[in-house]
Structure formats: structure tokens, C-alpha cells
Amino acid sequence: MNEKPNFNYVNQLADGDVAFKAKLLAVIKNEFPLELQKYHAAVSSNDLFQIAEVVHKLKNKISMLGLESSYLIAQEYEENLKQNSTSRKESFEEVLTLMTAFINSF
Amino acid sequence: MNCIIVDDQDSARLVVRQLCDGINDLDIIEEFSSAIEAIKFLNQQTVDVIFLDIHMPGFSGFDFVQTLKTPAQIVLITADKDLAIEAYEYESISDYLVKPITQERFNKSMNKVKNNLHRTSVMQKVVQSNDHIGNDLYINIDRRLTKLKFDDILFIKAKGDYIDVKTHKEMYVVHSTLKKIKDKLPDNIFLQTHRSYIINFTKIIDIEDNSVLIEKNVIPISRSNRPELIRRLNLL
Amino acid sequence: MKNCVIVEDEQTALEVAKHLAVKYGALNILATFDKAEEALEFVNRNEKVDIVLLDIHLPDMSGFSFLENLTSTPKVVLVTADKNLALTAYHFDLVVDYLVKPLQKDRFMEAINQC
Numbered sequence: 001m002n003e004k005p006n007f008n009y010v011n012q013l014a015d016g017d018v019a020f021k022a023k024l025l026a027v028i029k030n031e032f033p034l035e036l037q038k039y040h041a042a043v044s045s046n047d048l049f050q051i052a053e054v055v056h057k058l059k060n061k062i063s064m065l066g067l068e069s070s071y072l073i074a075q076e077y078e079e080n081l082k083q084n085s086t087s088r089k090e091s092f093e094e095v096l097t098l099m100t101a102f103i104n105s106f
Numbered sequence: 107m108n109c110i111i112v113d114d115q116d117s118a119r120l121v122v123r124q125l126c127d128g129i130n131d132l133d134i135i136e137e138f139s140s141a142i143e144a145i146k147f148l149n150q151q152t153v154d155v156i157f158l159d160i161h162m163p164g165f166s167g168f169d170f171v172q173t174l175k176t177p178a179q180i181v182l183i184t185a186d187k188d189l190a191i192e193a194y195e196y197e198s199i200s201d202y203l204v205k206p207i208t209q210e211r212f213n214k215s216m217n218k219v220k221n222n223l224h225r226t227s228v229m230q231k232v233v234q235s236n237d238h239i240g241n242d243l244y245i246n247i248d249r250r251l252t253k254l255k256f257d258d259i260l261f262i263k264a265k266g267d268y269i270d271v272k273t274h275k276e277m278y279v280v281h282s283t284l285k286k287i288k289d290k291l292p293d294n295i296f297l298q299t300h301r302s303y304i305i306n307f308t309k310i311i312d313i314e315d316n317s318v319l320i321e322k323n324v325i326p327i328s329r330s331n332r333p334e335l336i337r338r339l340n341l342l
Numbered sequence: 343m344k345n346c347v348i349v350e351d352e353q354t355a356l357e358v359a360k361h362l363a364v365k366y367g368a369l370n371i372l373a374t375f376d377k378a379e380e381a382l383e384f385v386n387r388n389e390k391v392d393i394v395l396l397d398i399h400l401p402d403m404s405g406f407s408f409l410e411n412l413t414s415t416p417k418v419v420l421v422t423a424d425k426n427l428a429l430t431a432y433h434f435d436l437v438v439d440y441l442v443k444p445l446q447k448d449r450f451m452e453a454i455n456q457c
Contacts, residue, residue, distance in 0.1 A: 031353045190428030194440040202432045
């Protein structure tokens, strides 16, 4: 995958408001690991519906970090889960790894 | 309330006509099987509601909506469930009905349209004469017209495609440019002090070299605008 | 200044909504909620709420259930990551606009201007 997480959206939203950018990143940094945990818990329980719910929530952060193709992967995965299939799971989890590394770096 | 129906299928128009019959005081003025005919009509006449099928041969439904310069409300009628999200991008689209439409759903839609109509028609009457009516400025926040007394406006600041109109209690964010709004403001009260600011100079509390104080707001004065400001103040 | 209430369970999205509401929407935030139930109680009791920014996917009930149980009449702007619910949104009179996350400044302002 060629996409890299970036601050394009965050910067555009903050529009020079340094305090806001810092706050937003702090919130992302705080919330993401919790959602990641929920994701793994849902995968362990094999409750596809629940996994879909968490993927739905994670989609927003994927998009906010500028990952447009990854967002589509998440979208597909979510839809597949609702149809009782785990197709796209691996690609989605790669996205999560990418995001984890990026979020840890700020 | 009057309306037109725009749909290329005879049977579809018939259904809408039937649904309209179930509504009191809703008159169908005309039916059109093509968008072009409808546009010609709308250039001559205005209606309250347009029932529009988004899928007509050789024409891009949403483009049509965008280019229509009519205050009419548009109710989309379509077999396609998936365009609702795009429909929300267009303020003139009041509702989105998926075929086959029940009378109940249609009635609900017409109630919404009636309520919207009542709100905007009151505003339209007021603005018919002039934008610059006596002591008031009418600012258009999309289809809603808000009346502001000139005397209540402290200053106006440009912000990209928008302007902030500041009164004592509120700040209105309006889709307009400083240039456009300037034409609506009387010269004897308002003055442009800076590329991005127009002030009501009767509200100046204090003045420095590069700025004026209006209530608690510091408004910059550019060098080129300063002479005019001084001149006006001397006349006060 | 118009008063608003934000109902959003994702913290990040809430931060963004708050920022846009205050800085670009010129709104006064009365309260924020991460559950529909509490938000419903508050909005139903409180006539001063002009606008509700409402997420559809909430932990205790959907935004649509919230709307069905709303007895007061604020304007509602739906905010969601789900592109498929716009059709249902059109059923609700109070819904003025439907915004897809992540929120964009200009689109947000358009929505608020319609309230």
C-alpha cells in the first residue's frame, strides 16, 4: 500500500489554530488505542456484527488521517462483515498497523 | 400552493397527479416531459414546488437542480434509493421520494413543503421593494432573510467566501463578499477601514494610529483608509 | 447567538464538531452527550436548544430513534460516517442537513446557515 497517514485534513481543519490541532491530536492519540482494543476483543469473540460496529467508528479516524483508499477498504470490510463475511480483514488490519505507528509518533 | 411536474414517463406523471389530488390547495399548473421545456417555463413564471424525476434521458438531474435559479422547492421523485445523500447537497431540494410513493409519504412531504413555504414567503414580501430599505439591512443566510438595523451593526469582517456581520449580541456568518455588502450600506454611517473590514463609525469608542476600538473589538485601519476616517470624524 | 447540543460518542469527532460549531458556526454549545438517552432528556426539557448536531450511530439508540422520541423542535443536523441513511433522514422534518464525517468547514457552515 502506498498511502501514508498525514495531517492534511487536520491542518486544513485547524487552519492555523495551533491549540486546536494539539488538542485534536491528543484526543486521537488517547482514543485510538481504546478502539483498537475493542476491535481485537470483537475479533476474538468472533461477533461479526460487533466487529462491524468498531470498524465503523474507526473509519472516521482513517479518513481524518488522510487515508482515502484505506477508507474504502474499511468501508468494504464493514459491509462484508454485515453480510457475514470477513473478506478484507487482512488489508484492514494492515491499515490499523500503519495508523498505530503514525499515532505513536505524535 | 402551485406546482409543476417534470417526468419523462406519462405513467409517472399520472401517479404524481393522483397524489397531488389528495392534497388540499395544491394546484398543478403544468406538466413537462422534458427538462428543457420546464426551464423555459420557469424563466417566465415561478411556482412553489417542482416535482422532478432525477432520471430523465439525456440530462443530468443534479446539474439541472444546480442551474435552476428559482426560489421553488424541489421534491425529487425517483426509483433510485442511493442518491439521497447527494440530494442533501442541494438546499433547494426539500424532499426525496422513492417510487412507488404512498399517499401517506407524499402527504408528509407536502406538510414539510407547506411549512417551508410559509417561512420564506413572509420574507420574500418584505424584500420586494429594495435591499436598502430605510434603516435596515437584509442579509441573506441562504433562503432566510434576517433583518438588521444599520444602527445595530458594529462592523463587518471579510473571511474568504464569507463575511462576519457583528452586532452587539450576535455574529452572523453570511455567504457574501465585502464588496457586495458595501453597496447595501449607507455611506454616512459605514466606512471601509481596511481590506477586510467595514465599520459603523458611529460606534467608535477610541482611536489609535492603526486601529479603532468598537465595543471590545479592535479593528485595524490601513494607511490608505485612514485619511477618509479622519475626515469623517471631523465632520461628526 | 444560537444554542446547540452535540450528541456524539466518538471523542475525536466530538472535538472536531465543537471546534467547527464555535469557530465557524458562531454557535454556543449548551451541552454535549455521548449517549442518546441523556441527550433526549436534556433537549426535550430545554426549549432554548436551537440546533442539535446528532450522530446516527450511538451506543444506546440510533439517531433516528432519538428523533422519533423528540418532543421539542430544534433544527437537526445529522453527522455520520454512514452514507446510506440519507433516504431515511429525509423522512424527518426537523432534519435540515446530513453531513458525512469527517466534517468539512464549508459544508458545515452551509448546514448551519440552513438552521
